[in-house]
Amino acid sequence: MNSAADHAGATISPPRQPDVDTRNQGARSQMAAGSNSCGGSFLARRSDLIKSRAENRSAPPDVMVIEDESIDAERLMATLRVLLGYDHEIRWTSTLGDAVNRVVERIPDIVFLDDALKPSSDAAQIIPLLRGAGFSGPILLSVKK
Amino acid sequence: MTHARRAHLLASGACDAIDKDDVDSVRVGEALAQTQTPSERG
Numbered sequence: 210m211n212s213a214a215d216h217a218g219a220t221i222s223p224p225r226q227p228d229v230d231t232r233n234q235g236a237r238s239q240m241a242a243g244s245n246s247c248g249g250s251f252l253a254r255r256s257d258l259i260k261s262r263a264e265n266r267s268a269p270p271d272v273m274v275i276e277d278e279s280i281d282a283e284r285l286m287a288t289l290r291v292l293l294g295y296d297h298e299i300r301w302t303s304t305l306g307d308a309v310n311r312v313v314e315r316i317p318d319i320v321f322l323d324d325a326l327k328p329s330s331d332a333a334q335i336i337p338l339l340r341g342a343g344f345s346g347p348i349l350l351s352v353k354k
Numbered sequence: 355m356t357h358a359r360r361a362h363l364l365a366s367g368a369c370d371a372i373d374k375d376d377v378d379s380v381r382v383g384e385a386l387a388q389t390q391t392p393s394e395r396g
């Protein structure tokens with residue numbers, strides 16, 4: 210009876226496992242103390258390099274895409290996001306009138322321009338209009354073969 | 355795009371002309387690099 214009560218009140222503790230965190234921490238501190246032979250110092254140096262590059266990088270340019278074909282615009286903007294960052298805002302407009310309004314509203318740093326906006330605007334005609342609206346930066350054309 | 359067409363577009367004030375079929379990170383990155391001043395390139 211007595212032994213049964215003792216058995217019922219007893220807590221069952223799980224078998225002792227090796228302390229994984231402590232073991233890893235030991236390995237990490239070894240790597241941080243780092244000789245040239247271990248990968249820890251290399252990764253630490255690489256991490257510092259990436260941080261310093263990010264700190265020194267200037268703000269990405271304000272880009273506006275003027276393109277009436279939505280598939281082409283999406284593809285170009287996806288490529289620009291890869292290059293400039295996924296959180297970077299890229300303005301897109303599909304008409305010449307809206308493009309001029311947006312340039313007046315806020316002058317972009319770079320314009321990507323479709324060489325033939327519908328119905329019949331040629332890039333050679335559009336560029337002077339953008340310049341007249343106050344845009345003096347670089348214009349990159351996307352051209353159909 | 356013919357050479358004459360490209361020359362005409364560049365003469366009208368464009369910095370570069372990218373074929374729509376060639377739009378990828380390498381070509382667009384190259385075009386963006388052309389727009390930067392040497393100090394911006396670092």
